[in-house]
Amino acid sequence: MAVNPRQAEHAITKEAQASSAIDHSRIGLSVAETAAIDRSSRGPVLLCFFLSIIWLLVGTVFGDISSFKFDRPDLLTSQPYFTFGRLRPAHLNVMVYGWASTAMFGVSLWLMPRLCRVQLKIPAVAMAGIVLWTIGVAVGVWLLLDGVSDGLEWLEFDHRSADPLMAAGAALVGASVWKTLLNRQVSHLYVSIWYVASSYPWFLIIFTAGNLPVYQGVESAAVNWFFAHNALGLWLTTINLGLIYYLMPKIIGRPVYSYWLSLIGFWGLALFYALNGMHHLIGGPIPSWMIATSITASIMMIIPVVAVGINQHMTIVGRFGAMRYSPALTLLVLAAMSYTAVSLQGILTALVSVNRITHFTHWTIAHSHLGLYMFVTLSLFGGIYYILPRLLGREWPSRNLIRAHILLVGFGMVLYVVALGIGGVLQGLHLLDANSSFEASVNATKPWLLMRSVSAIIITLGHVLFAVHIAWLWLLRDKTGPEQSPFFYVRPILVKSPTKVPGR
Amino acid sequence: MTRVYILLMGALATVIFALMVLVILPKSMLSGVQPPAELKPLTAQELRGRQVYIENGCIYCHTQQVRDTNFTQDVAKGMGNRPSVPADYVYDQPHLLGTMRTGPDLFNVGSRLPDKKWHLLHLYQPRSLVPWSIMPAFPFLFEHKDTPAPDDVVIETGQAEAGAIIATEDAKALVAYLLALKHDYAMPNIQKEAADE
Numbered sequence: 191m192a193v194n195p196r197q198a199e200h201a202i203t204k205e206a207q208a209s210s211a212i213d214h215s216r217i218g219l220s221v222a223e224t225a226a227i228d229r230s231s232r233g234p235v236l237l238c239f240f241l242s243i244i245w246l247l248v249g250t251v252f253g254d255i256s257s258f259k260f261d262r263p264d265l266l267t268s269q270p271y272f273t274f275g276r277l278r279p280a281h282l283n284v285m286v287y288g289w290a291s292t293a294m295f296g297v298s299l300w301l302m303p304r305l306c307r308v309q310l311k312i313p314a315v316a317m318a319g320i321v322l323w324t325i326g327v328a329v330g331v332w333l334l335l336d337g338v339s340d341g342l343e344w345l346e347f348d349h350r351s352a353d354p355l356m357a358a359g360a361a362l363v364g365a366s367v368w369k370t371l372l373n374r375q376v377s378h379l380y381v382s383i384w385y386v387a388s389s390y391p392w393f394l395i396i397f398t399a400g401n402l403p404v405y406q407g408v409e410s411a412a413v414n415w416f417f418a419h420n421a422l423g424l425w426l427t428t429i430n431l432g433l434i435y436y437l438m439p440k441i442i443g444r445p446v447y448s449y450w451l452s453l454i455g456f457w458g459l460a461l462f463y464a465l466n467g468m469h470h471l472i473g474g475p476i477p478s479w480m481i482a483t484s485i486t487a488s489i490m491m492i493i494p495v496v497a498v499g500i501n502q503h504m505t506i507v508g509r510f511g512a513m514r515y516s517p518a519l520t521l522l523v524l525a526a527m528s529y530t531a532v533s534l535q536g537i538l539t540a541l542v543s544v545n546r547i548t549h550f551t552h553w554t555i556a557h558s559h560l561g562l563y564m565f566v567t568l569s570l571f572g573g574i575y576y577i578l579p580r581l582l583g584r585e586w587p588s589r590n591l592i593r594a595h596i597l598l599v600g601f602g603m604v605l606y607v608v609a610l611g612i613g614g615v616l617q618g619l620h621l622l623d624a625n626s627s628f629e630a631s632v633n634a635t636k637p638w639l640l641m642r643s644v645s646a647i648i649i650t651l652g653h654v655l656f657a658v659h660i661a662w663l664w665l666l667r668d669k670t671g672p673e674q675s676p677f678f679y680v681r682p683i684l685v686k687s688p689t690k691v692p693g694r
Numbered sequence: 695m696t697r698v699y700i701l702l703m704g705a706l707a708t709v710i711f712a713l714m715v716l717v718i719l720p721k722s723m724l725s726g727v728q729p730p731a732e733l734k735p736l737t738a739q740e741l742r743g744r745q746v747y748i749e750n751g752c753i754y755c756h757t758q759q760v761r762d763t764n765f766t767q768d769v770a771k772g773m774g775n776r777p778s779v780p781a782d783y784v785y786d787q788p789h790l791l792g793t794m795r796t797g798p799d800l801f802n803v804g805s806r807l808p809d810k811k812w813h814l815l816h817l818y819q820p821r822s823l824v825p826w827s828i829m830p831a832f833p834f835l836f837e838h839k840d841t842p843a844p845d846d847v848v849i850e851t852g853q854a855e856a857g858a859i860i861a862t863e864d865a866k867a868l869v870a871y872l873l874a875l876k877h878d879y880a881m882p883n884i885q886k887e888a889a890d891e
Contacts, residue, residue: 259830260828263820263821263827263828263829263830263831264821264830264831267830267831267832267833267834268833268834269834270749270750270834273750273751273830273832273834274751274754274755274830275749275750275751275752275753275754275755275830276749276750276751278751278754279751279754337749337750338749339748339749339751340788341748341753341788341790342788342789343753343754343793371698372698377696378695378696379695379696379697379698379701383701384695384701387698387701387702388701388702388705391702391705391706391709392705392709395706395709395710395713396709396713399713399717403787405721405787405788406784406785406786406787407724407727407780407783407784407785407786407787407789408724408780408783408786408789408791409717409720409721409724410786410787410788410789411783411789411791412716412717412720413716413717414788414789416712416713416716416717420709420712424709453695457704457708460704460705460708460709461708461711464708464709464711464712464713465712465715465716467716468716470793471791472761473761473762473765473766473768473777474759474761474778474791475759475777475778475779475780475782475783475791476720476780477720477723477724477780480716480720483715483716484716542765543765546765546766549761550757550792550793550794550795551794551795552794552796554793554794621767621771621795622766622767623767624767624770624771628771628798629826631795632796632826632827632828633826635796636828
C-alpha cells in the first residue's frame with residue numbers, strides 16, 4: 191500500500207471507529223488510501239459498466255420496437271424473432287439482467303472495498319463471474335428470440351443453459367463481495383454494506399428457487415411471482431438503496447440522519463418485501479390465504495418505505511441546492527424520491543379496491559417503469575456519473591451532454607409513467623364495466639400507447655447521448671482534465687464544516 | 695451493526711421464512727389437488743400448440759384465469775361460468791395465468807370461439823376479422839404455396855393472389871390448443887366445499 195501520511199492519525203481514530211456506530215463519517219480516509227482502494231476494483235467495475243451500457247442500448251431498441259408495435263401492429267411481423275411476444279420479454283430480461291444487474295455488480299464491487307476500507311479481494315474471480323453472467327444473459331436472449339422460453343415472466347431464460355451460467359456468475363461476484371467484507375478493516379458495518387452484501391445470498395436463493403422446474407399448476411404461478419417480486423425487492427432495490435445511502439451523504443458531506451431509521455428500513459424490507467409476490471395474483475386461482483398474506487405484507491411495507499424516505503429526506507433536506515453542482519446527486523435524489531413514490535404506489539395497487547381496476551392493465555407497466563427506471567436506472571446513472579471519472583482519472587467532457595441526458599430521460603419517463611398510468615386506469619374501468627365491450631378497453635388505451643411511444647423516442651435519445659458521452663470520456667486521452675470542474679471533486683460549497691453540524 | 699454473522703443469519707432467515715410460506719408450504723398443500731373428471735390432459739398436438747403459445751409470448755397480452763366474482767366482472771363479461779380454481783390447472787407446467795388483458799382472457803376461448811377456420815385466419819391477420827385489434831399478425835406460422843396439396847389447410851384470406859396460404863403444423867397445433875381451452879364444467883367438488891366453508 192502507498193505510504194500514508196495520515197497513518198498515525200488513523201491509528202488514533204481506532205477508538206473513534208469503535209464508537210462510530212452512528213456517525214460513520216468520523217472514519218477519515220486519505221485521498222491516497224481511497225485511490226488505492228479504487229484501483230483494486232477498477233478492472234471489474236469498468237468491465238461491468240462497459241457491458242451494462244451495451245445492454246442498455248440493446249434493451250432500449252427491444253423496448254422501442256415493442257412499443258411501436260402497439261401503434262402499428264403490422265410492423266415487422268414477417269419474422270418470428272421480431273414478434274411482440276419475443277421482443278417484450280427480451281426487453282425485460284436485457285434491462286433487468288443485462289443492464290441493471292451488470293451495472294449493479296459494478297456498483298457493489300466498487301462500494302464494498304470503500305466501505306470495508308480494504309482492497310477488493312479476489313478481483314479475478316469477480317471478473318470471471320461478470321463474464322459468465324454476461325454469456326448467460328447473451329445465450330438467454332438469443333434463445334428467447336429463437337423461441338426457447340421457460341414461459342414464466344421474469345424467468346423466461348432457458349433453465350438448462352442460461353440460468354446456470356447466470357447463477358454461477360452471480361455467485362462468483364458475490365464471493366468477491368463477501369470475501370472483501372470478511373477482510374474488512376472497519377468495525378462497524380455501514381448501512382450500504384447491509385444492503386449490498388445481503389443482496390447476493392438473497393438473489394441466489396430466489397433465482398435458484400424460481401428456476402427449479404419442479405412446480406406444477408398454480409404453484410408454478412406462486413413461485414413465479416415469489417421470484418419476480420423479490421428480484422425487484424431483494425436485488426434491484428437493495429443494491430440501489432445501498433448506493434444511494436453511500437453517495438448521497440458523501441456528496442453533500444453530511445452523515446445519514448438516523449441510524450435507527452436505517453435499521454428499521456433494512457430489516458422491515460427484508461421481512462415484508464419477501465412476502466409480497468402474491469399480490470400479482472389477486473382474485474386469481476390460488477389459495478386466498480396466500481394472497482391475503484401478500485396483501486398484508488404489502489401494506490406493512492409502508493414501515494420500511496417511510497423509514498427510508500424520512501431518513502434520506504432528512505439527510506439531504508436544506509442541501510437540495512447541491513444538486514446543481516452534481517449530476518450524480520441530482521439523479522440519486524430523483525431515484526430516492528421515486529423509490530418512495532413507487533413503493534407507495536405499489537402498496538396502493540395491492541389493495542383489492544384499487545387492484546380490481548388496475549390488474550391486467552397498462553397501469554402495471556407504468557408502475558414497473560417507475561420502479562425499474564425512475565428508481566433503479568436513475569440511481570445507476572447517478573452511480574456511473576460519480577464512479578466512472580474517479581476510475582478513469584478524468585472528468586466528464588461535456589456538462590451539456592449530462593444536462594441533456596438527465597432532462598431527456600427524466601421528462602421522457604415522467605411522460606411514460608403518466609401516460610400509461612392514465613391509459614391503464616381507463617382500460618381497467620372498461621374491463622370492470624359489465625356493459626362495456628372489450629373493444630372499448632382497447633380503444634381507450636390507444637392514444638396513451640402512442641404517447642408512450644413518443645416518450646420511448648425521447649428516452650432513447652437520452653440513452654444515445656449518455657452512451658456517446660461515455661465513449662467520449664473513455665477515448666479521451668487528455669488525462670489531466672479540467673480538475674476544477676464541479677462534477678469530479680464536488681466541493682460541498684453549500685455545506686457547513688462537518689464539525690459544525692448541529693447537534694454533534 | 696458490527697457483526698457479519700448477524701447480518702447473514704438475519705438476511706437468510708427472512709428470505710427462507712418467505713420461501714417456506716409462499717413456496718414450500720403451498721407446494722405440499724397443493725400437491726393433493728385432484729384434476730376434475732371433465733378436465734382432460736392435452737393431446738400431443740395440443741401440447742405442441744401450448745409450446746407455440748409460450749414461444750411467441752401470447753401470455754404477455756392474454757390471461758387464462760377467471761377471477762373472484764365478489765370484486766370483478768369476469769363472469770359477467772362472459773369469460774367463464776365460474777371463477778377458476780387450482781384444480782383447473784393441474785396439468786399446466788408452466789402456468790400461463792398471465793398478467794395483462796391487452797387482449798381478451800382465453801380460459802374458455804374454446805367454447806366462446808369454437809371455429810377453427812376463424813382462429814387460423816385471425817392468427818394470419820387479426821384485423822381481417824377484428825378491425826380494431828392491435829394483436830400482432832403471425833404470418834410466419836403460415837406458408838405460401840402455388841398449388842396446395844389436398845390435405846393442406848388453406849386460409850381464405852380474401853385476397854386475389856396466385857397460389858394459396860396454408861397453415862403450418864405450428865399454426866394448426868396452436869389452434870388445437872386454443873380450442874382445447876374449455877373450462878365450462880361445474881366447479882370441481884373439492885374446491886366447492888372449500889369455497890362454501
